[in-house]
Amino acid sequence: MAKILLVEDDTTFSTILEGFLKKNGHQVEMRYNVKSSVKSLDESIDLMLLDYRLGDGTGLDVLEEVRNRGLNIPVIIMTSFNDVRTAVRAMRLGVFDYITKPVNPDELLMVLKDALNHNSEEQIPSTTKKLPEEESSDFVKGVSTQSKKLQEYINLVAPTDMSVLVRGESGTGKEYVARSIHLKSNRANKPFVSIDCGTLSKELAASELFGHIKGSFTGALTDKKGQFEEADGGTLFLDEIGNLSYDVQVKLLRALQERVIQPIGANKQIKVDVRVIAATNDDLLGSSASGNFREDLYHRINEFEIIVPALRDRGSDMDTFIEFFVAKANKELNRQVVHLSKEVKDIFKAYDWPGNLRELKNVIKRMVLLTPGDTAESSALPDEMVLSINQHKHHESHPNSEHVAADLKSQSEAHERQLIMDVLQQVKYNKSKAAQVLNIDRKTLYNKLDKYGIS
Numbered sequence: 001m002a003k004i005l006l007v008e009d010d011t012t013f014s015t016i017l018e019g020f021l022k023k024n025g026h027q028v029e030m031r032y033n034v035k036s037s038v039k040s041l042d043e044s045i046d047l048m049l050l051d052y053r054l055g056d057g058t059g060l061d062v063l064e065e066v067r068n069r070g071l072n073i074p075v076i077i078m079t080s081f082n083d084v085r086t087a088v089r090a091m092r093l094g095v096f097d098y099i100t101k102p103v104n105p106d107e108l109l110m111v112l113k114d115a116l117n118h119n120s121e122e123q124i125p126s127t128t129k130k131l132p133e134e135e136s137s138d139f140v141k142g143v144s145t146q147s148k149k150l151q152e153y154i155n156l157v158a159p160t161d162m163s164v165l166v167r168g169e170s171g172t173g174k175e176y177v178a179r180s181i182h183l184k185s186n187r188a189n190k191p192f193v194s195i196d197c198g199t200l201s202k203e204l205a206a207s208e209l210f211g212h213i214k215g216s217f218t219g220a221l222t223d224k225k226g227q228f229e230e231a232d233g234g235t236l237f238l239d240e241i242g243n244l245s246y247d248v249q250v251k252l253l254r255a256l257q258e259r260v261i262q263p264i265g266a267n268k269q270i271k272v273d274v275r276v277i278a279a280t281n282d283d284l285l286g287s288s289a290s291g292n293f294r295e296d297l298y299h300r301i302n303e304f305e306i307i308v309p310a311l312r313d314r315g316s317d318m319d320t321f322i323e324f325f326v327a328k329a330n331k332e333l334n335r336q337v338v339h340l341s342k343e344v345k346d347i348f349k350a351y352d353w354p355g356n357l358r359e360l361k362n363v364i365k366r367m368v369l370l371t372p373g374d375t376a377e378s379s380a381l382p383d384e385m386v387l388s389i390n391q392h393k394h395h396e397s398h399p400n401s402e403h404v405a406a407d408l409k410s411q412s413e414a415h416e417r418q419l420i421m422d423v424l425q426q427v428k429y430n431k432s433k434a435a436q437v438l439n440i441d442r443k444t445l446y447n448k449l450d451k452y453g454i455s
């Protein structure tokens with residue numbers, strides 16, 4: 001039995017969930033907004049189930065507080081299908097997993113079990129973790145031209161000591177690439193230390209990287225080794241490097257140039273031999289989001305750049321990845337899925353996979369879980385995924401019916417927006433009625449109005 005903090009502002013849905021979780025032996029505390037859930041955070045909670053959109057903020061605000069307080073609680077985000085992109089990104093911020101609404105009970109139990117069973121090191125994608133080498137058997141190389149190029153670059157740069165900047169969309173496998181480089185380098189039998197700069201608070205980033213000595217600031221109760229020292233002789237992977245504050249960037253540049261670090265509060269310097277691989281899904285110098293990334297540091301970490309292709313651009317690899325993730329899910333869930341129906345294959349091909357490999361892996365795991373026999377049907381896919389593809393097909397066969405937008409996502413969004421506007425007009429802008437006609441709850445309608453800028 002686990003103690004679960006359930007944060008969901010749709011009271012009907014949260015009562016249903018509460019009943020379901022209790023029936024499955026858990027103890028549940030319910031909260032309905034960011035404010036009250038933050039007040040209830042403490043070490044007795046084993047797991048959090050967080051709605052993404054809450055009345056006074058988002059689930060990520062709660063998550064930030066969990067992190068700031070140093071609590072090691074696995075968090076599962078519940079999100080609408082339209083927010084998958086955000087949910088995948090949220091995993092970078094320490095979310096254990098996400099599930100899409102409408103929540104499927106079997107899927108929820110599977111994700112809960114995974115989260116509760118993970119050993120404490122893996123409970124939350126922690127800021128630092130060393131990766132066992134045998135995991136490399138999990139790496140699918142792919143056969144497309146893009147994958148061959150990627151592999152070629154990995155092989156080329158691995159044996160050198162160059163700093164590498166790995167760029168790519170969320171969930172494309174940047175950390176896998178970094179690990180691959182490490183395992184093929186002369187440093188392979190030394191530590192690979194991964195730090196997610198996206199989860200480091202501003203205050204703690206310098207101490208996490210460079211260490212501190214006891215008493216150097218409030219809360220520094222003992223001496224602490226920084227991750228640079230932990231990675232000595234090996235590789236330090238700095239994920240989401242664009243999130244480092246300006247001050248820390250200055251310190252990092254110095255560490256890279258002079259190969260020495262100075263723990264906070266220490267008056268002596270420590271020599272370190274560390275290869276740095278950094279990753280970002282931003283254009284570090286070009287985008288306003290990372291507007292103040294230092295150019296000198298950028299050039300120092302970008303001695304060699306590797307761009308990891310998005311899943312939708314990996315052509316023939318798609319089948320290899322599907323096969324791999326199905327086999328993995330079969331093994332984990334004790335299922336025997338060997339075929340995908342034609343419809344599932346078509347949907348997989350047409351979908352644009354904003355969350356890339358991470359999303360594919362999750363969708364497949366859910367599909368395998370919901371497939372008792374040997375053939376996976378589209379009924380085992382998230383409803384809205386199927387719907388968005390069907391809408392896309394409709395647009396293709398009626399190209400003049402509306403603007404033809406550039407990609408699948410914007411097409412289905414344009415369609416949804418139009419539908420909402422039509423219904424609102426029909427019901428004379430009575431939102432409760434509109435929600436009824438559209439067969440969604442009012443909160444979902446409000447979220448959509450907000451999203452599409454309909455007032």
Ligand SMILES: Nc1ncnc2c1ncn2[C@@H]1O[C@H](COP(=O)(O)OP(=O)(O)OP(=O)(O)O)[C@@H](O)[C@H]1O
Nearest residue numbers: 092138139140169170171172173174175176357358
């Ligand atoms: N080559 C691969 N073979 C098999 N699985 C892979 C491969 N690359 C990535 N994955 C899977 O996809 C998931 C996402 O990979 P990873 O965390 O490396 O992506 P990322 O680009 O670093 O993500 P983010 O941008 O969120 O930091 C991993 O959990 C892993 O299971």
